[in-house]
Amino acid sequence: MQSRELILSIRGLDISFQTSAGDVHAIRGVDLDLYKGETVAIVGESGSGKSVSMKAVMGILDKNSKVNSGSILFTYQEHGVSKTVDILKMDRRSIRHTINGQHIAMVFQDPMTSLDPTMTVGNQIIEGMLLHEGIRKKDAWERAISLLSVVGIPDPEKRMKNYPHQLSGGMRQRVVIAIALACDPDVLICDEPTTALDVTIQAKILELIKSVQETLKISVIYITHDLGVVAKVADYVNVMYAGNIVERGLINEVFYDPRHPYTWGLLSAMPDLDTNDDRLYAIPGSPPNLMHERQGDAFAPRNIYALNIDDRLMPPMFKITDTHSAATWLLHENAPKVQMPEELRARIERMKKEAGK
Amino acid sequence: MSAPLLKVDNLKQYFRINRHFTVKAVDGVSFEIFPGETYGLVGESGSGKSTIGRSVIRLYDPTQGKITFDGLDVSGKMDSEAEKHLRIGMQMIFQDPMACLNPRKKVSDIIAQGMDIHHLYANLKERNEKISEILEQVGLAPEHATRYPHQFSGGQRQRVGIARALIMRPKLIIADECISALDVSIQAQVVNLMKDIQQRTGCAYLFIAHDLSMVKYISDRIGVLHMGHLVETGTKQEIFQNPMHPYTQSLLSAIPHPNPVVEKSRKAMNYDYREYGVDYTLGTEHLVDGTHRVLATDDEFERWKKQAQANAEYGGIQV
Numbered sequence: 001m002q003s004r005e006l007i008l009s010i011r012g013l014d015i016s017f018q019t020s021a022g023d024v025h026a027i028r029g030v031d032l033d034l035y036k037g038e039t040v041a042i043v044g045e046s047g048s049g050k051s052v053s054m055k056a057v058m059g060i061l062d063k064n065s066k067v068n069s070g071s072i073l074f075t076y077q078e079h080g081v082s083k084t085v086d087i088l089k090m091d092r093r094s095i096r097h098t099i100n101g102q103h104i105a106m107v108f109q110d111p112m113t114s115l116d117p118t119m120t121v122g123n124q125i126i127e128g129m130l131l132h133e134g135i136r137k138k139d140a141w142e143r144a145i146s147l148l149s150v151v152g153i154p155d156p157e158k159r160m161k162n163y164p165h166q167l168s169g170g171m172r173q174r175v176v177i178a179i180a181l182a183c184d185p186d187v188l189i190c191d192e193p194t195t196a197l198d199v200t201i202q203a204k205i206l207e208l209i210k211s212v213q214e215t216l217k218i219s220v221i222y223i224t225h226d227l228g229v230v231a232k233v234a235d236y237v238n239v240m241y242a243g244n245i246v247e248r249g250l251i252n253e254v255f256y257d258p259r260h261p262y263t264w265g266l267l268s269a270m271p272d273l274d275t276n277d278d279r280l281y282a283i284p285g286s287p288p289n290l291m292h293e294r295q296g297d298a299f300a301p302r303n304i305y306a307l308n309i310d311d312r313l314m315p316p317m318f319k320i321t322d323t324h325s326a327a328t329w330l331l332h333e334n335a336p337k338v339q340m341p342e343e344l345r346a347r348i349e350r351m352k353k354e355a356g357k
Numbered sequence: 358m359s360a361p362l363l364k365v366d367n368l369k370q371y372f373r374i375n376r377h378f379t380v381k382a383v384d385g386v387s388f389e390i391f392p393g394e395t396y397g398l399v400g401e402s403g404s405g406k407s408t409i410g411r412s413v414i415r416l417y418d419p420t421q422g423k424i425t426f427d428g429l430d431v432s433g434k435m436d437s438e439a440e441k442h443l444r445i446g447m448q449m450i451f452q453d454p455m456a457c458l459n460p461r462k463k464v465s466d467i468i469a470q471g472m473d474i475h476h477l478y479a480n481l482k483e484r485n486e487k488i489s490e491i492l493e494q495v496g497l498a499p500e501h502a503t504r505y506p507h508q509f510s511g512g513q514r515q516r517v518g519i520a521r522a523l524i525m526r527p528k529l530i531i532a533d534e535c536i537s538a539l540d541v542s543i544q545a546q547v548v549n550l551m552k553d554i555q556q557r558t559g560c561a562y563l564f565i566a567h568d569l570s571m572v573k574y575i576s577d578r579i580g581v582l583h584m585g586h587l588v589e590t591g592t593k594q595e596i597f598q599n600p601m602h603p604y605t606q607s608l609l610s611a612i613p614h615p616n617p618v619v620e621k622s623r624k625a626m627n628y629d630y631r632e633y634g635v636d637y638t639l640g641t642e643h644l645v646d647g648t649h650r651v652l653a654t655d656d657e658f659e660r661w662k663k664q665a666q667a668n669a670e671y672g673g674i675q676v
Contacts, residue, residue: 004474045540045541045542045543047512116535123626158520169402169528194625198567199401199403199568199608199611199612200608200611200625201401202613203610203611204625206651207624225540226613227541227615228613228614228615228620229613230610230615230617231613231614231616231620231621232613232617232623234617237369250616252617253619255615255616265542266541266542268599269541269542269544269545270541270570271571271574273570273573273597273609273612279549279552279574280545280548280574282542282543282546282548282549283542283546284510286510286513286543287510311435351616351619353617354616354619355617355618355619
């Protein structure tokens, strides 16, 4: 394995939001590493804090947020010199001028709300280039046309003069990706890039992001709640629950050898096309309200495998292999030996067989 | 087999934009739903699936075609008896559970509104009893009746939407993308709840969705819709094991599998009806076997049939 270049390193990120009803403790100590050219996925339900932690990386947290502790170290090349900065210590203005767009770019969920309806597609793409790189408008226009063909839009010259409402949902999301790629970023953050799109278009957009990543050699962070999407794109998976990462590992480790009960639940809840059972597994209960502090493991009330200790103490990350770890007391050496549900095991066996074919 | 509960015959729903342009959202769709079964309607956005649901329940006035519900004609101008029968016997669950509940009403009033209109209770005591009973049926507590919609989570709100439909004891519930806005783990809860209710009350569902994988869990029969035409219909097994129409195949191939090794190398099938040279207006319904029908011209039908046979020998769809 060649040496990997660490680009982004989040350590102990802890964020809360101040609301009129009290403090919402949304992120409770998140660690994450991103290496050059690799893809990391963050999976979790809505409200688990996956979007908030990435907004912190972009420096676009809401006004009522408070960063309690942690660091986000970002390494980038400037004029051939490698520089490392802590994004949390920078002010908004300088993040905006040096990081956003040029080094870290983001693709948002809904392409209709992230595009400006009063500007042509072309102007929106060159906006960032003119601002950050100071090149001539004509050159920027040329580059925008080539970008549009990279993201697979037919007739790019004509489309440059279109307005967002003249394009279909899939085309709009392609434009958003083109805008994100305009300034050659090192990191692309995709916040549920396909949730608002159809299944058929979803597959195309994911394939597009993948091929763009290979040609431009950028790193990608995916935020999603769909494990099918994760399986298609990611190298590493982080499963998030209630502001914590509960399981992390290489994609094959998490999918073929999941250890955390929440990951078991998520995998079982995915509809399976190969079986004929007519009931779907559902994780009981609903995600916790982060406004109330709870002692111990946040997942315990929904966990049928919960131990006594789960109510008192938060489980630490137990290491399974060098790359794979999970935060559950079930992995402690004194814990009872609990196996994953039988249906899930059968399904994983079938998946392994299919993969070996 | 008993008589169909809902029979839609050659339904057309056009929207006139201006003198020169009319959107043909639904263009000649026919299908039947039998009592106690679930019919899944799948297609991409803009294919007309929601329009069908809304035309059937008469939120739109159909341009052409005949809709028979429980033996009564509910297309065209309805007499008061047919109207009353339709408004009680057919209910709808909407996509966005926040947008479809009145934020200024208590849950009890939202749920009971239909009963209030149709005078379906004798006194206040009976009304409250019915509300608590229905709340328990959908997995909420009777205390929840005095709360407002914003005090619930997304999954709970969708349960309120289901309770509102259920309290009228309908024979048919139209579920328009009712799980698309929910999280994966909550989706499973709602789908299971809907199945339980069906077993208990014997109601039929018209389940509208764009995601074939969830439709597979709940539907008995499936109709695939594209550009306002029903391109393929049949039982769940027929559609999943032997998809004939290239559009159905592309929908199936687009579902991501939670299997990283396989999924990494898999490419979704691309379907463009212009590339394939398919003109939906020329096609007629061809019977494949059983209840499995596909919209095609004679020529296309022969070609697809050969291909489907080749695929079956190869073992599944070639992607």
